Structures are given as C-alpha cells and as structure tokens.
Amino acid sequence: MTRHYNFCAGPAALPTAVLERAREEMLDYRGRGLSVMEMSHRSEEYVAIAEKAEADLRELLGVPSHYRILFTQGGASQQFAAVPWNLLGKGGTANFIDTGIWGHKAIKEARHLFGEAHVAASSADHSHLEVPRPEAIALSSDAAYLHFTPNETIGGLAFDYTPQVQRDDGSEVPLVADMSSSILSGPLDVSRYGIIYAGAQKNIGPAGLVVVIVREDLLDRARDDMPSLFSYRELAAAGSMINTPATYSWYLAGLVFEWLKSDIGGLEAMDAINQRKSDKLYAAIDNSALYSNPIAVANRSRMNVPFVLADSRLDKEFLAEADQAGLLNLKGHRSVGGMRASIYNAVPEAAVDALVAFMSDFEQRRG
Numbered sequence: 001m002t003r004h005y006n007f008c009a010g011p012a013a014l015p016t017a018v019l020e021r022a023r024e025e026m027l028d029y030r031g032r033g034l035s036v037m038e039m040s041h042r043s044e045e046y047v048a049i050a051e052k053a054e055a056d057l058r059e060l061l062g063v064p065s066h067y068r069i070l071f072t073q074g075g076a077s078q079q080f081a082a083v084p085w086n087l088l089g090k091g092g093t094a095n096f097i098d099t100g101i102w103g104h105k106a107i108k109e110a111r112h113l114f115g116e117a118h119v120a121a122s123s124a125d126h127s128h129l130e131v132p133r134p135e136a137i138a139l140s141s142d143a144a145y146l147h148f149t150p151n152e153t154i155g156g157l158a159f160d161y162t163p164q165v166q167r168d169d170g171s172e173v174p175l176v177a178d179m180s181s182s183i184l185s186g187p188l189d190v191s192r193y194g195i196i197y198a199g200a201q202k203n204i205g206p207a208g209l210v211v212v213i214v215r216e217d218l219l220d221r222a223r224d225d226m227p228s229l230f231s232y233r234e235l236a237a238a239g240s241m242i243n244t245p246a247t248y249s250w251y252l253a254g255l256v257f258e259w260l261k262s263d264i265g266g267l268e269a270m271d272a273i274n275q276r277k278s279d280k281l282y283a284a285i286d287n288s289a290l291y292s293n294p295i296a297v298a299n300r301s302r303m304n305v306p307f308v309l310a311d312s313r314l315d316k317e318f319l320a321e322a323d324q325a326g327l328l329n330l331k332g333h334r335s336v337g338g339m340r341a342s343i344y345n346a347v348p349e350a351a352v353d354a355l356v357a358f359m360s361d362f363e364q365r366r367g
C-alpha cells in the first residue's frame, strides 16, 4: 500500500494515523460488534464519541464556556444562508469584507435571501492580491454583523489581522468568520468572534460536516421564519441532534482532534509546523525563475499556495510528472488555472520537501 502526497484543496488529506485508527475500529468499534456508521446517534456509545469530539475541540481552540459548538451539515455554503437567517432577526444589515470567491458567494447569498448586503471593504481594487487595511473597513450604520473570510482558499489570500469593529456609538459589531480553510492551523482567540464556521473537509475531517462556534448571546437574534435545521438556537438546544447528524464524519473529526492533541502536541506546535511548511514552499517559488505567486507577502496563505509557471504551456507536463512522482492534486482551481498546493495540517512537512525537490528538478530540466 502506498499513500501519495495529496495537495487537494478539499476534500483534503487526512492524517494517516487517523485513517489507520478508523480502519482498526471500522468493523468492531471497541468490542461493541458494530461500526460507528451503524450506531444510533442516540446510543450511549455514539453520544460519548460526539461529546468527546466537542470537548477536545473546545480544549484545542480554548473555546470559552459562553460559546456553543454545533456539528451541523450542508457544507460551509449553507452557512452563507444560515448566518444572515440567524443574525438578522432583530433588523440591521449584513456587512462583508470581500476578499475573493468565497467571500463573494457569501455576499451573493445574503443578497439573494434578504435583498441587501453591505460591502464594508473589498480587495477587488487590488485584484484580490492584498487584503483591505483595517482603516478601510466602512460599516453601514445599521450593521448587524461583519462577515469575512480569513483565508480565501482559491486565491491563497489570508488576513494578517483580525478586524475589530464597532458601531459609531461604540457598541460591538459581531465578527463572523468563514474559517473553512484555516481553522485549527494555529492558535485562535475565539473571544474576538461572534461566530466561526468551517466546512470539515480541509482541517477537520471528511466532507458532510460543518462546525459552527457561536457566542451564546447571539442565539436569540434569529428570524422567526427560518428553517429549524438552520437555527443555531435549535441546534444548540438539541446538542446538534435535531435530526440525524453526519455521525461518521463527526467521529472522524474527533479522531483528528485527538491526533492534533496527542500526536502533534496542540495548536502551537501545529502552527510552527505550518509556518515551516509554507516558508519552504514560498521560498522555493520566490527563488525560482519559473514559478511565481503574486500575493502580497504579508497576506500569503499558509494553507493554500497558488503559483503559476512562467510558460503555461508547461502546465500539463508539470502536472503529469508531479502525479507520476506521487504528488497529487496540484492543479489550480478551474476559475484561475495554474497550480495550487494546499498544505493543510494533515499534509506532512515531508510532502512539502518532496514538492520543493520536484519543482526544482522540473525547473532544471524544463525551465
């Protein structure tokens, strides 16, 4: 059996140790004679799995006790609708920072559902190559919340600061972050956010699961006319089990949280590894005549590293040879072309070393 290095943007690589553990427990979960997939979500065994996963995530991220953690479904895209539904019940306008494709989709959905969305700042003027500076964020006077995307998965554009937002009267505007492609990549001060959400299929676990971390005082802002499955208040009241949750994905997420705690040693350690990995890859790009990445240095993503070849006629060969060398899924997003190496938590440093060596070798032969 060979496991190649997988640079897919999502569904993305999972830690081999996690998959091995899942394999061991697959047919007979701890002597119970059935797999986790076949358990009732109401059973004692499963509830223990679910609660342990939540407790480990709370510990890893230092989630304060006045925040609820929800394990829901529908992809991160469903949250583009769920967030305005949950936060606009008492009026006001959804505000956004637009830094690329995902932020843009969130804006479109809010507009589609509620007719209005205020773009408080945008990096469009800079072709999404750098994030707007904090002083450029201009909230609407009735801002109900500010939504942003700390890491744009397609553009490879990341915030180097956490926006701090207040209304003219000094009151706080809740900050909402789509952390789909950056959650758990390093330590986080959860208390600065009203809501954090993330699709699981990058740094959390398999697709089909979405984690939402929501400050308790925001639970009563929901609109009355919203679908109950989207309601954070109802999800929180039911322990994320209004209906059948994505049980196996939730279990695997729990294994990933355990791996982060025991194998990696927590998020500070993960942060250092991610820094080393991305430093190595950007250095290889910057020191070459063949590869380039156009993002402002301070806003380069540590998770998604897009790059182009000076001669795009070499793209096909690059990808075919990389694939042959066991370096999978380096093709850039269909909307932008070029290459993209997603180097999430589960992509080991050795994978980045192998990619850097391959890139250098390819440049020497073809560049």
Ligand code: PMP
Residues within 6 Å of the ligand: 009, 010, 074, 075, 076, 077, 078, 102, 149, 151, 152, 153, 154, 178, 179, 180, 181, 199, 200
């Ligand atoms: N937000 C971000 C930042 C993403 O990277 C993605 C998926 N790549 C999404 C939202 C959409 O996620 P999903 O496919 O789970 O709806």
